[in-house]
Amino acid sequence: MSIDFSMIEEGIALITINRPDKRNAMDAEHYHGLSQAWQRVRDDSAVRVAIITGVGDKAFSAGADLKSWIGRKVELEEFWQTQKDQLLNRGLEIWKPVIAAVNGYCLAGGMTLLLATDIRIAVPHATFSVAEVKRGIIAGNGGTQRTMAQLPHAIAMEMLLTGDSMDAAAAERWGLVNRVVAPDALMETALGYARRIAQNAPLAVQAAKELAIRGPELGLAGGLRMEQMVNKILMGSADSREGALAFSEKRPARFTGA
Known part of the structure; x- marks a missing residue:
């Protein structure tokens, strides 16, 4: 289990959340690994565009692994360590394009990660939600901000306030994703976008x-x-x-x- 990083073609990096037994949910270790991957995308001149996906055919990411965070002691001083393990959706500035290949559940922190990407391809069985209100919290790391900015007001409010899921067809209809494709075409479609971008200046x-x-x-x-x-x-x-x-x-x- 890890955050995998590889250069799959010239100019194109692939980041893979590799924790399929947990629906690619992330504990502190995986968030740290994801932060390092984003920093490499930002800093490595060999990377012109990045694709992010999850292992398996069940989930892109279910967000934070809540069980691993419950009871975890966090020192108050960490609240002001705003650049520690910075993430794409938490404010890390990466101006290289990021493409999401959504292979299944895209929930909570997975959804806020999606909202920080630039181009999004999904499979028909993908589902999207910011259901934090059902757990007594809110969608952080830009969840409340980017949802409102990227979706029509009423649709965004429905997602944020009910916590209900949106299917792939609705996500495409409302512009949350660019395209919905068959599972066996997911990565090739994402690569198609990445290749066209990588050819540009x-x-x-x-x-x-x-x-x-x-x-x-x-x-x-x-x-x-x-x-x-x-x-x-x-x-x-x-x-x-x-x-x-x-x-x-x-x-x-x-x-x-x-």
Whole structure:
């Protein structure tokens, strides 16, 4: 049982939550391993895009392994260690695209993880829920915030307040996932997205993601100005020159991230 990390193709990393006997729920050790995997995605220039999934055909992740957390003593000082074992859904800034391949249950912390990804592929039997209110707590790590931001108000409130599940067809209908595909097509579909992204200029891809995510905080005028500034920087890059040359020569561009 572990968090597995591998480079499956040039530019493409695969992170796998490997705890199928617990529906890929995570205890402190697995959360630590996941944090390390995210930091590698952020820091390793060889990674242009990452895919995250769970082992087996039952669950993407059921979130936190509650039994392992019950009674666990946490020192009060940890409350202010806000960067310790930071996660994608808890605020770690990763501007490389992340694709979720949802192979089953996507519950609680698994759902908040999903909400922090960029492109999402699911199998027909996948189910989605933020059922924390049924356990006397709330959906943390962005659960209340991203659910409201990414779904229509009434649909998000229904999920947050009832704790009821959403099936894959509804998730696709409401835009929670991009596509629902047969189980045997899940990873190949996710890889298809990853390959197309990895072929693009990595600096431009990261800039586009960051601006898109920061945009609501900046407002339209601020967002437009930031676009101008970032494009000014990118136009001086080797990748920008390569992109223009490849277009004129009618050939695929060879981007290096410089």
